[in-house]
Amino acid sequence: MASETIALAAAHDVPQPIGTILHDWVTTVDHKKLGILYILYALIFLVIGGIEATIMRIQLIIPHNDFVSPQVFNRMFTMHGTTMIFFVAMPILFGFANYLIPLMIGARDMAFPRLNAWSFWLTAFGGMLLYFSFIGGNGLYGAGTAPDVGWFAYAPLTATAFSIGHSTDFWTLGLLVSGFGSIGTAINILATIVCLRCPGMTLGKMPLLVWLNLVMAAMVLLAISPLTAAQMMLSLDRFLGAHFFDTLAGGSAVMWMHFFWIFGHPEVYVLVIPAFAFASEIIPVFSRKPIFGYPVMVAATICIGFVGFSVWAHHMFTVGMNSYANSFFTITTMAIGVPTGIKIFNWIGTMWGGKIVFKTPMLFCIAFLFQFLIAGLTGIMLSAAPFDWQLGNSYFVVAHFHYVIVGGILFTLFGAFYYWFPKMSGRMYNETLGKLHFWLFLIGFHLTFDFMHVPGLLGMPRRIYTYEPGRGWDIWNLICTIGVFFQIAGTAVFVGNLLWSYFKGKAAGNDPWDAWTLEWSTSSPPVEYNFARIPIVKSRRPLWDIKHPEDPDWKYE
């Protein structure tokens, strides 16, 4: 299986006209190309969502600032949240899943290649539909441009009486369309993992990344669908005059909250489980040890998958529920910290006594461990309903979930970029620039989000476009905004590094990290058919077995 490729591959070296290349990419059903399309598409939206965040932070840098109007500020936080969750985090994770899963399980493609292309283009057009609102949101009413109802779009803000024009229509249709794409991808991932594993790869021998993505895909099926249903209801309300969330006709605004958060909280785990997956692949390789507690990691993930569906109403403590609901959701939310904690111990157990190599991917994963721990601790604080009554909807909450999404998910994503970039491009990235990116982003992240907890504790609510001086919030907001510029600098170094390395980087070879999973046994970048011969595996680390025939893993597993 090693590096043999069929002679056909040589034909790709002949330069082709740009039209042919473009046609190739647009009509492709190859999981690797679709994975890269997902990732590039998400990176573009990452920059757009980042610009929106920057506009908000500049507006809040000093009290009584008038950098943007209140209306524009509302649009910015709505579009920032919606973009980052639906058009950055989801597609980027789907992109990695698409690219890596067939390679890691020794398959030649996903189970349904055309469904794969269909899902990607639905997601892509969903994003375009959302952003078309900047132009088309005015509609015939001449009111509103981009959506401004917040990313969770509570009723009755979304009712036709309060959201005039078509901005909310673009929001709901954009998410509906991309939601169908997500369901398609989830079906594909599930079928691929269940049906296309190479001979010998029993469930217990799958790489952890594959296991975690299996759980993620199952969660997508059950979490995105309620959102899809809720968006259908909202569309019926807006287009056909139905009354699902119309309180004047006896409808319930709180029901939208339930339906949204039944999606919204499992979504957090949908995003963070692939992040766990990256950490579970990168940490062992750079600690030069197999993962510690593989079965427990799998069990903990499945446990998160189940408990994750019973915690949603902790987003609604401040709405006013009865004491039984409050107690139930407090207990389940605290309980979900247990499997998550088990995972953190296992990663530390993997590093313990290992020969740690501090390359860029590993640095990002180590930072992830610390930051995700803190994010989890503030999560436990907020899970207590009385504490949440005090701090719900404050900047403390904003700081908490950015700690999860940036400090947890984005950091491992950056790690994953550096780790698999040599495989995807065939070139090595620049290590110095990678470390520069890490430190700039680390400093920026902590400046922004550590200090964001404080104005929250001091009572600053989220989503306000400006504030009075002298409430003790000024200095913290200033520091938060300064941190943003470090993050921008770090991201610029990252993009520059990727571009430079893609054209000028050293050739990476098949296996630059001396790693153990199957994707490193193919060429970099892998040929279209992935494996000339379908590999047969006997343990969780098939490449270790091949490199060390005298001491293979399968003797001990």
Added chain:
Amino acid sequence: MSTIPSAPTSMEQPWVLPSRGRVGMFSLIAAELAIFSIFVVAYLFYIGKSLTGPLPKDVLELPIFASVCLLSSSLTIHAAVSALRKGKVGAFSMWWFATMVLGLIFLGETAREWYHLIFEKGLTISTNLFGTTYYSLVGLHAFHVTVGLICISIAMILTLRGKVKQEHGERAEVFSLYWHFVDGVWIVVFTVVYVIGR
């Protein structure tokens, strides 16, 4: 590392994994179940909360005939699939056609019921909460029946043109899973709308 020696090339036991069609269809059904659950929850939550009439007990009649037709179509599609599995294309096309007819009768009955409700009883999706939840839940189900009928019709046309053979048995079976699911959901919709909600 081009020096990696070759991997083992044979296995002691045969390596058999589930069919991707079935797994894919079961996954789709799981997602669909979640969508239907949300609509069912909304329906149950809004029972008796309409501020104005008409109310379910005034206008709804049990669609017994339509239900019998739809549920028996599960039997006919099963007969069709097992006929195709055995290579009896003639029997397959007969049972498949019966399934199509039964599905069409169900849709026709739904259309008749809706015509009655809209033009004679004055109930639309915007009349009250009952109208909102009724048309969306029953409509979502009818939409799934319609999609199923489109697929059945395509397969019917292919059968008449002589393109369907024994090797397509698995595909027909995967589709029949969807059809059974749509029928199963009807039992839930029937219970919720016509029994509990009335």
